[in-house]
Amino acid sequence: MKPAFLVVNLVATPTRASVSRCSQEPVAARRTKPTTIFRHSGPPLPTGAQTHDAYMQEAIDEAHCAYAALEVPIGAVLVCEHGQIIARGHNQVESQCDVSAHAELVCLRRAPAERARICPACRENQSGTARPASWRLTGCTLYCTLEPCSMCLSAALLARLSGIVYGAPDVRLGAAGSWIDLLRVKHPFHDSITVQGGVRRTQCAALMRSFFRMRRTMR
Numbered sequence: 586m587k588p589a590f591l592v593v594n595l596v597a598t599p600t601r602a603s604v605s606r607c608s609q610e611p612v613a614a615r616r617t618k619p620t621t622i623f624r625h626s627g628p629p630l631p632t633g634a635q636t637h638d639a640y641m642q643e644a645i646d647e648a649h650c651a652y653a654a655l656e657v658p659i660g661a662v663l664v665c666e667h668g669q670i671i672a673r674g675h676n677q678v679e680s681q682c683d684v685s686a687h688a689e690l691v692c693l694r695r696a697p698a699e700r701a702r703i704c705p706a707c708r709e710n711q712s713g714t715a716r717p718a719s720w721r722l723t724g725c726t727l728y729c730t731l732e733p734c735s736m737c738l739s740a741a742l743l744a745r746l747s748g749i750v751y752g753a754p755d756v757r758l759g760a761a762g763s764w765i766d767l768l769r770v771k772h773p774f775h776d777s778i779t780v781q782g783g784v785r786r787t788q789c790a791a792l793m794r795s796f797f798r799m800r801r802t803m804r
């Protein structure tokens with residue numbers, strides 16, 4: 586599948602509190618300019634640009650939780666095909682002393698147990714019987730503030746996610762094209778994931794810069 590570049594207008598959503606629920610770190614001004622989007626072409630994502638913006642704000646709120654805990658501020662939310670946020674997570678590598686405690690994986694771990702509890706439409710099959718919890722998260726879209734690393738993108742493939750929307754690119758670890766491109770070659774059994782980057786890019790990147798600036802002053 587060939588990556589392509591396109592430009593969309595991300596329309597600012599109604600004003601929210603300028604401080605997240607988890608941190609006193611001020612949120613950068615919301616951008617209204619067109620944003621360049623890096624996209625791996627697959628089936629269309631289930632939501633539009635404005636909805637991407639709203640879900641990304643939820644991921645940014647999670648990133649603030651990480652920031653408040655002196656973790657690298659990366660957040661994620663997982664949205665089911667019915668538009669419900671079925672899992673939230675933020676980076677906990679330091680507090681858990683766990684290299685795999687990335688925001689994206691925290692979401693993927695929580696989602697199977699939470700999906701049926703949170704989303705009534707996910708709870709039942711079409712026949713009306715309870716659907717058993719499953720690690721397969723087909724139909725779900727992961728929103729994360731930073732381009733996923735190879736570990737998280739691989740886990741997203743294993744979980745059969747339908748889409749990933751990320752904010753800022755990560756030139757050091759990003760596996761959707763910034764460092765390496767895991768999706769450049771067609772996957773043997775899951776070739777229909779759509780990855781789109783650049784949603785609230787400026788705000789996500791500013792949060793990272795702010796964190797590392799703060800950490801340097803603490804040394």
Ligand SMILES: [Zn+2]
Nearest residue numbers: 665667704707
């Ligand atoms: Zn659902």
Ligand SMILES: [Zn+2]
Nearest residue numbers: 687733734737
């Ligand atoms: Zn990761």
